[in-house]
Amino acid sequence: MLRPCPRSAKGCPSTDRRESATGRGRRAPRIAAGRAPVAACQAILLLLAGGCVDLGGGSNSPEDPQADAARTVTRTDTPDGRPVRVTLDASASRDGGAPIVSYEWILDGEVIAVGQKADVTLEPGDYAFTLRVTDEVGRVDEDSVTVKVGGPRRTDFNLVISTSGGGGSVEPPVGVSTFPAGSTVVVRATADEGFRFVRFSGDISTTEAATAVVMDRDRFVTAEFVSIEAADHPLFFAPWAPGEIRNVSQGNNGPFTHQGLFAWDVPMPIGTPVLAVGAGRVIRVVEEHPRNDPEDPDQVRQANFVTIDHGDGLVSNYVHLDQRGVIVEPGQFVARGQVIAFSCDTGNTTGPHLHYEIVDPSNRSVPSGFFEAPRRGGVAEQGDEFASRNELSIESLDGYVQSKLPLDAFLGNGVELFDDSLPAFFYDNQETYTVRGRVIDGTRLVCVALVEPATNETVFCNLTPVDDEGRFDIELTFGEEFDGSYFMGMITGDEGAEGVLTHQVVIHPPLDAEARPLAVIDEPGTIVTRFNEVHALIGENSVSPVGRGLSYRWTQVGGPTVLIDDPTAANTVFRTEPAIGEERVSFQLVVFDGLSYSLPAQIDFFMPDSFFVEGIxxxxxxxxxxxxxxxxxxxxxxxxxxxxxxxxxxxxxxxxxxxxxxxxxxxxxxxxxxxxxxxxxxxxxxxxxxxxxxxxxxxxxxxxxxxxxxxxxxxxxxxxxxxx
The missing domain is CATH 2.60.40.1930 (Macroglobulin (MG2) domain)
Structure with missing residues (x-):
């Protein structure tokens, strides 16, 4: 006798209508193929030993059909949001032991279309279809395919703003704000009292407290603030271009070469501009040493460097500079943010980087920090990364007064000073200076000595006897014949005795700030430019108050490297190069009248992101x-x-x-x-x-x-x- 198969038996597909798509809170697709008939169970049942045997067999049988929906287009877009027609394609399905006689397309448990190819009309959304095929003996197989229908292009985007570290507010406010696509939104950060703004991070990255954001997508932005805690040491700005983010590879008391030193190593590609961390005056320049040769590990490694006095007994050292890569001279006044040199790998290095430190006039390490570093007291540690805010500031030089010589400056030579008014580094050739102190090693003679660095020849030594208590009082005058740079030390004992030369000094003519030349750039301010545009740099209106002829030096500060046509001309040109993101390209001009250097003038060019020009x-x-x-x-x-x-x-x-x-x-x-x-x-x-x-x-x-x-x-x- 024939018995009906249980409803769950393979080969007898259910005809029950399950919960519809509409019933689950989702709009049902509109079916272009008309109504979908319910497929009948075409199983052939045989009564064998009183049991029900389904000739469709299990899914592993080689006789089964193979459902394949792979030829269905799985992605289509509807720019205006209207429904689109999509063809569900089962033509890749294959017969098994018997021909396929039924193709059913099922969505959310409901058969919505039949046929090897069936057209359905879909609104924007994601649709997970099941293809069920049945052959003429009732064997069944299924495959699945997901069709994505993209909606209309967005007409607005979300700007999501948060803060980190507290201590500040932003505009637009914290949270989600919606703006039209393509619009420009200015995001501003305002620090509370006792805090400072560090940077914007996320989908924009800048240290500018106000920045323009183009709403071409959803953007997530975090404004970072840190507490300003009173530091018991001086703070300086980072020695690289403003806005550039760099990391510290070795910090204070670092394990490699900084044991016992307050110093930082900052990786920089060769040729990166190095900026003065504060206003001051250049003490010493060394730039003759060549770059390291990786093929010659036994070479004598000597570093190029610049030393600047900032007053108040604080001196900055910039080490591992490029050969002939220093663009300041001993005795030259520099402003904060002025380019002084270009980085390299000279000296004892494993790769290009800048070694930067603050020392006292006797070259002893002094604790210090960075204004920008997001740590207590600005003391950056190995692995820290932060952006410079070292903007050019001509006014920063107004309060500069050169450092004085410490009373213990010559203790290594057996001399103790009594008067702390002696200049540490710079001497006017028409001034008379008094050196008072005492010899503590029992010798009877003492002198102030000058040695010419290039020849190591002693060019000045005014031997003076000391009294019974070893005291001395020396009147010191250098004439114009001594103008230049020297090592200075104090020597005790007989003529010809040796001493430690601890200081670099510069002897110069009397200074007249009113006679200093003035660098002038036409069109000061910020100019918006784009890729491959040619711009003029005009410095011909620079002046020398005393009527001297001028020489010119143009230097790029930051941004993508460009080629200045003639950096020594009064007027020159450059062509903009490709930028990564939004970039500011800055140039400084310094003029020289044969006697003194001007402070720099600066011009900025802003290069917007992406270079999309004329619809390209x-x-x-x-x-x-x-x-x-x-x-x-x-x-x-x-x-x-x-x-x-x-x-x-x-x-x-x-x-x-x-x-x-x-x-x-x-x-x-x-x-x-x-x-x-x-x-x-x-x-x-x-x-x-x-x-x-x-x-x-x-x-x-x-x-x-x-x-x-x-x-x-x-x-x-x-x-x-x-x-x-």
Whole structure:
């Protein structure tokens, strides 16, 4: 006798209507194929030994059909938000031991369409379909496919703002604010009393307390504040360009070379501008030593450096500078934020970096900190990362008074000073100075000695007898014949005796601040520029109050490296280069009249992000295949031996367009340039396949840029990161 199979038996699909999509709070799709008939159970049942046997068998049987919905288009967009027609495609399904006779498309348990291909009309959303196929003997198989229908392009975006560290407020306020797509929002941070603003982080990264944000996507921004705690040591600004973020590789009492020192090592690419941390006067310059040779580990390593007196017994040292990379002279006055040199790897280093420290006039280490460092007292530690706020300040020099010689400056030579009014570093050649003290080693003669650094020759030693208690009182006058830089020390004993030369001093003519030349740049302020524009730097209106002729020196402070046509001309030009993100390119001009240097004048150029010019653009995406190249975002690829290749999706490209593709390393240098063929247009999108060899390409860690110049009409960029 024949018995009906249980409802759960394989091969007898249920005909019960389950909870509908509408009943679950979701709008049911509209079906273009008409009504969906319920499939009948076509199982052939045999009565065998009183049991029910389903000839459809289990899913592992080779006789089963194979459901395959892979040919269904899984992604489509509806820019205006209207429903779209989507074809559900089961044509890849295969027969098993018997032909397939039924194709059912199920959504949320409900059969909404039938047929090998079925058209359904869907509104924006995600739909998880099940394809169920049944052959003529009742065997069944299922497959699943998810169809995504993209909605209309967003007309507004969210700006989500939070604060870190407390102690401040932001505008727009903390929370979520919505703004129209493409609009520009100024985000401001205001620190409370006793706190200071550090930086914005998240989707924008800047130390500026007010910054403009373009709402081209949802943005998440955090304003960071720190408490200003009274420090028992001096604070200075960081010695690199404002806005640049750098990390500390070795801090105070560091385990490598800073034992017992208050000093910091900051990695910097060769050629990075080094800025004065405060106003003062240059004491000493050494710049003749060559860069380190990695092929010669036994070379004698000597560092180039600059030393600046800031007054009040505080002196800054900047070490490992480039050969002939110092652009200040001994005796020159400098302002806070003035470029003084360029970084390198000279001396005892394992790589390019700046060694920076504060010392006293006897070169003894002094505790200090950074205004910008987010730690108590500004004492940055190894691994800390922060942005400089070292803006040029001419007024910072107004309060400068040179440091005085410590009373124990010559104790190593057996001399104790009584008068702390003696200059530590700078002597007027027409002034008379009095040196008072006593000899503590029992000798009967003492002198102030000057030694010429280049020849190590003693050029001045005024031997003076001491009284019975070893006291002396020396009148010291240097004439104009001694103008220049020397080592100074005090020597006790007979003529010809040796002593320790502990100080570098500069002897100079009388100073007249009113006679100092004045550097003047036309069009001061900030100028907005874009990639590949030529701009003039005009310094011809600089003046010498005493009518002397002027020489000129233009120096770039920060931003992507550009080439100044003639940095020694009164008027010159430069062409803007590609930037990563929003960049400020600054230049300083210093003039020299043969006797003294001016303080710097500065001009700033602001380069907006992305270089989208005249509608030309490129999505910031590198893809392994064209199908994956659908979303914006920074790519991460490894720079290694061989070839880097991928697809880039281009926007607003016209047929016949071509481009130059340039690769810019993290130091701003162009390392590859290639003429590319016409863009490939298909499926409503434009794709460009790029490839270049990495042979001979140094894999510098950091952000690299692939820059596209489109027929001279505009440019766009794609960035990628190279890990250390």
């Amino acid at each position: 653009g490129v999505s910031n995406t590198v893809c392994e295949s064209e199908d994956e190249c659908v979303a914006d975002g920074t790519s991460v690829i490894s720079l290694s031996a061989g070839t880097i290749a991928g697809w880039v999706q281009l926007l607003n490209i016209e047929p016949g367009d071509s481009a130059i593709f340039q690769i810019i390393d993290p130091q701003g240098h162009m390392v590859r340039a290639k003429l590319l063929p016409e863009f490939d247009q298909r499926a409503g999108r434009s794709f460009l396949r790029f490839a270049w060899s990495t042979e001979g390409l140094e894999p510098l860690p950091g952000t690299w840029v692939g820059l596209y110049q489109h027929n001279g009409r505009g440019a766009a960029q794609v960035t990628f990161e190279v890990a250390p």
